[in-house]
Amino acid sequence: MRISQAGADDVPELARLLWLDSLHEEPAQPSIDAFTAELARWWEAHRDSHLAFVARLRRPEIVGMAWVALVPRVPRPEATRRLSADIQSVFVVPDQRGQGIGSALVEAASEHAAHLGALRVTVQSGRRAVPVYERLGFESSRQLLQRSAG
Structure with missing residues (x-):
């Protein structure tokens, strides 16, 4: 298995994985071609804030992905360049699950965010997936709260 940062050439494969991941959620989806074009436009506009990491086996086909969204934080006097990161859209094709691919993708995305x-x-x-993330060092936090926007 090879983990790497995705590039613009990977958009069709990323779109395919996002499409597969959402089949159970979205009853009326656009065509895969329309979604691929939309993802390409979206990523072009967000490429500085959203990075994708992909897993490939021996074939060139991508079998897994993990995105990391980088969020600049308000500067503080003691830290003028603050950054947070959020792991998003982790997906491994069903026949490749259970082999550590998702964990390797999350590790790569997390390490890259820390490096930045x-x-x-x-x-x-x-x-x-909670036990998987806990094995990777993620912990629940009482300080991280969320509110529904609706």
Whole structure:
């Protein structure tokens, strides 16, 4: 398995994985071609704040992805360049799960965010994945609160 940062050439494969990941959620989806074009436009506009990491086996096909959103924080007198990061859209194709691919992707994205100076890396997880994130060093925090926008 090879983990690398995704590039613009990977957009069709990233779109395919995002498409597969959302099949159970979205009853009326645009065509995969329309979604690929939309993802390319979106990523072009957000490439400085959203990075994708991908996993490949021996074939060139991407079998997993993890995105990290980088969020600049308000400067403080003692720290004028503050950054937080959020892991998003982690997905591994079903027939490749259970082999550590998702964990390797999250580690790569988290380490890259730390290298860029992120003070913390967060993730919003489904229940089944919580133990995986805990094994990777994520902890629940009483200080991190959320409120529904609706």
